[in-house]
Every structure is written in C-alpha cells, then in structure tokens.
Amino acid sequence: MRRAHLIALPALLALLGMAQPAQADPRMDYMLHCSGCHRPDGSGAPHAGVPSLVGRMGYFARSAEGRDYLIRVPGTANSPLDHAATARVLNWMMDNFSPAERPAGYQPYTEAEVAEVRANWLSNAADVRMKLVAEMKQHGYPVD
Numbered sequence: 001m002r003r004a005h006l007i008a009l010p011a012l013l014a015l016l017g018m019a020q021p022a023q024a025d026p027r028m029d030y031m032l033h034c035s036g037c038h039r040p041d042g043s044g045a046p047h048a049g050v051p052s053l054v055g056r057m058g059y060f061a062r063s064a065e066g067r068d069y070l071i072r073v074p075g076t077a078n079s080p081l082d083h084a085a086t087a088r089v090l091n092w093m094m095d096n097f098s099p100a101e102r103p104a105g106y107q108p109y110t111e112a113e114v115a116e117v118r119a120n121w122l123s124n125a126a127d128v129r130m131k132l133v134a135e136m137k138q139h140g141y142p143v144d
Helices: 002-018 026-033 064-072 083-097 111-118 125-138
Strands: none
Touching: 026 083, 064 083, 064 111, 064 125, 083 111
8 A cells, every 4th residue: 555655646746746726816806805995896985085996997097107006006015916916906907897998008917017016115195196186187087
C-alpha cells in the first residue's frame, strides 16, 4: 500500500501543478467588495454620502483625473483585490452601470494602469470628487 502511495503522490503533485486557478468573476467581486455601500444595483445611498454609479460612473472616465479617481478612491484603492481583479471589477461596473456615459474611444482599465495609479491613494477623496463633479457640471453632465 505504501508503495502505491509513493507512486501516486508524484502524479497527483504534477496534476495539481498544472491546475490553473479560475479567473474570478468581476460581478461576484463587486458583490463581495463594493455592493455593501454601492448596493447590488449600483444605486448607492446618496442620502448617506455613497454616490450612485448608475448613469454617472462613465462621466468620470471622460477625464484623466476622473478616470484616476475611480482607482484612487479609498474603497477601490484599499480593497483586498489585486490589480488585475480591480481592473476587471472597474470594467464590469462601467459596462453594467454606465456604458452610455463613457467617452468615445473609451479604453478599459488594465492591470498595469491600476497598479500605477492605485499606489497614489487619495486622502481627500471628498474634495477631489467635489472638484470633478463641478467640472462635469460645467460640461452639462448630470452628476451629483
């Protein structure tokens, strides 16, 4: 019996080494890491200071500073998700909550972009958001 285990063990280890982890589902990551505040449907809780993502998030992607803000905001920057998973979640959110508001030629977030921008997290997220919202309103975008 011991001999059979000694023969089977290397084969099992080889199979385990070939197994690739399944790519995480960005919807599930959103539900686990974002929906507690932004709600499953992205509607947020504006009365409690949690903005809706629906029909608004895409406007932030219309400027470099707004695009970066979505990565640097504390809920994103401090999430336990790695850079690749964070990029997938941001892209899923953009696709599902605000596709019509994205700029022409919109480029999805990448792992490299998230890694670079995320390192410079915001300590004044509310001030930056107010500035961005004021700029968007000057362009006639219906954000709050």
